[in-house]
Amino acid sequence: MKPYLHEVKYYETDKMGVTHHSNYIRIMEEARIDWMDQLGYGYDRMEAEGIVSPVVAASCNYKKTTTFKDVIEVEIKVKQLSEVKLILAYTMRVGGKIVCTGETVHCFFDGGRPAVIAERFPSLYEAMLATLSA
Amino acid sequence: MKPYLHEVKYYETDKMGVTHHSNYIRIMEEARIDWMDQLGYGYDRMEAEGIVSPVVAASCNYKKTTTFKDVIEVEIKVKQLSEVKLILAYTMRVGGKIVCTGETVHCFFDGGRPAVIAERFPSLYEAMLATLSA
Amino acid sequence: MKPYLHEVKYYETDKMGVTHHSNYIRIMEEARIDWMDQLGYGYDRMEAEGIVSPVVAASCNYKKTTTFKDVIEVEIKVKQLSEVKLILAYTMRVGGKIVCTGETVHCFFDGGRPAVIAERFPSLYEAMLATLSA
Amino acid sequence: MKPYLHEVKYYETDKMGVTHHSNYIRIMEEARIDWMDQLGYGYDRMEAEGIVSPVVAASCNYKKTTTFKDVIEVEIKVKQLSEVKLILAYTMRVGGKIVCTGETVHCFFDGGRPAVIAERFPSLYEAMLATLSA
Numbered sequence: 001m002k003p004y005l006h007e008v009k010y011y012e013t014d015k016m017g018v019t020h021h022s023n024y025i026r027i028m029e030e031a032r033i034d035w036m037d038q039l040g041y042g043y044d045r046m047e048a049e050g051i052v053s054p055v056v057a058a059s060c061n062y063k064k065t066t067t068f069k070d071v072i073e074v075e076i077k078v079k080q081l082s083e084v085k086l087i088l089a090y091t092m093r094v095g096g097k098i099v100c101t102g103e104t105v106h107c108f109f110d111g112g113r114p115a116v117i118a119e120r121f122p123s124l125y126e127a128m129l130a131t132l133s134a
Numbered sequence: 135m136k137p138y139l140h141e142v143k144y145y146e147t148d149k150m151g152v153t154h155h156s157n158y159i160r161i162m163e164e165a166r167i168d169w170m171d172q173l174g175y176g177y178d179r180m181e182a183e184g185i186v187s188p189v190v191a192a193s194c195n196y197k198k199t200t201t202f203k204d205v206i207e208v209e210i211k212v213k214q215l216s217e218v219k220l221i222l223a224y225t226m227r228v229g230g231k232i233v234c235t236g237e238t239v240h241c242f243f244d245g246g247r248p249a250v251i252a253e254r255f256p257s258l259y260e261a262m263l264a265t266l267s268a
Numbered sequence: 269m270k271p272y273l274h275e276v277k278y279y280e281t282d283k284m285g286v287t288h289h290s291n292y293i294r295i296m297e298e299a300r301i302d303w304m305d306q307l308g309y310g311y312d313r314m315e316a317e318g319i320v321s322p323v324v325a326a327s328c329n330y331k332k333t334t335t336f337k338d339v340i341e342v343e344i345k346v347k348q349l350s351e352v353k354l355i356l357a358y359t360m361r362v363g364g365k366i367v368c369t370g371e372t373v374h375c376f377f378d379g380g381r382p383a384v385i386a387e388r389f390p391s392l393y394e395a396m397l398a399t400l401s402a
Numbered sequence: 403m404k405p406y407l408h409e410v411k412y413y414e415t416d417k418m419g420v421t422h423h424s425n426y427i428r429i430m431e432e433a434r435i436d437w438m439d440q441l442g443y444g445y446d447r448m449e450a451e452g453i454v455s456p457v458v459a460a461s462c463n464y465k466k467t468t469t470f471k472d473v474i475e476v477e478i479k480v481k482q483l484s485e486v487k488l489i490l491a492y493t494m495r496v497g498g499k500i501v502c503t504g505e506t507v508h509c510f511f512d513g514g515r516p517a518v519i520a521e522r523f524p525s526l527y528e529a530m531l532a533t534l535s536a
Binding site for chain 4: 156160189191192
């Protein structure tokens with residue numbers, strides 16, 4: 001898996017001169033979408049198939065500030081994969097140094113009912129399992 | 135009509151220490167939605183009725199910078215109201231001084247076809263006309 | 269203490285039709301700034317005095333979706349107040365129902381060094397303590 | 403000059419299912435920063451040298467909607483270059499079709515006073531002139 005790169009935009013900074021902390025939640029979404037594309041089951045396909053996958057929880061631990069033009073490298077690992085829940089862990093680095101770590105929790109709804117990941121998305125499930133042993 | 139008030143949020147500032155210029159486009163949208171509510175035909179009702187009203191054009195002339203906690207007072211005037219097009223002019227002030235002026239152009243689609251404003255929204259049309267002579 | 273009200277803006281929604289999850293982090297910031305104003309020690313004054321107060325961590329648990337025009341009522345409680353660390357807990361409700369809960373962790377730097385809250389901001393410290401027993 | 407590419411992010415869409423119109427102003431900024439980098443005089447260097455370059459005006463004409471995962475290709479042309487003012491014109495395309503055109507007006511301040519572009523930034527000025535005859 002290739003890490004996702006996000007170059008900090010001017011409009012993502014705030015008057016403290018650093019990337020506003022809310023943007024890391026967005027950067028994690030960008031990285032997650034790219035990660036799913038790499039796993040071969042894009043978020044657009046999921047939506048086209050009528051799946052709704054809300055973010056159940058999200059958190060960030062801010063270690064170092066970043067700013068305009070910094071290139072944030074985001075690495076994603078599956079932290080937990082159960083029947084109906086997926087927990088992803090994010091490590092964000094600039095120049096090799098950790099600037100932020102985060103976590104998101106996801107579930108999947110198919111026609112309004114919780115979907116069992118391994119049954120509804122077997123290939124995605126296998127691909128995610130494979131990243132665990134990589 | 136009551137002017138719309140927007141207090142600048144911390145996350146709306148950028149590393150120059152001022153409100154990022156893109157946010158005025160959003161503030162104009164907030165003010166426009168409030169203005170339509172005051173005219174008695176809210177944007178949520180319009181959407182519920184299946185009307186799609188894209189912004190065709192938008193522009194801003196930035197006069198003075200604003201920053202965190204500034205209260206921007208937005209005044210809207212109908213600049214042009216034709217059969218299928220609406221042009222709104224915005225004056226944004228802080229403490230009585232103009233900080234930005236703007237314009238947006240709108241049209242309305244009903245079931246994918248352009249809607250004649252006076253026919254499809256007669257009460258909104260009358261209300262907008264009334265603001266012209268106020 | 270008065271709860272903070274945030275009416276969801278059109279631009280805060282996403283193509284799923286709901287408030288994008290990243291915006292709750294921003295709404296928590298808005299509420300926190302209002303809360304500090306109510307405690308009599310505004311964030312602008314803190315910045316003017318050269319204090320830098322980074323968000324060390326932030327998290328959200330999303331319970332129900334919200335959308336355009338929903339009015340989110342944010343209640344803040346001090347969860348932990350130590351010498352150099354402040355943890356705030358947020359409860360966000362629409363129409364009395366909880367839509368999201370969150371937490372933020374803060375510390376304070378004065379001239380680049382960690383500030384002891386009770387010493388550097390005695391009145392703010394007392395005001396925060398008072399909310400605990402309220 | 404290489405056109406700038408922006409892939410539309412999920413959080414840039416709104417409940418209409420399309421890219422929110424305010425984001426094009428941000429995309430134009432991203433493209434402009436990339437364009438200045440290509441011209442050899444990056445915005446970060448300009449800021450480091452104490453230059454302040456506010457956006458004096460910005461406008462967009464929206465032609466077609468775009469949405470999540472669309473790749474917007476932004477082409478920039480110098481529309482006007484006078485002693486103290488720079489006007490840039492933007493053409494944004496998806497799959498070769500124009501989705502939006504825009505314009506921004508800029509001036510430059512050095513130590514609070516308007517800077518004559520050709521004198522203060524001779525190499526940038528020459529590089530911009532060169533794009534005109536390309």
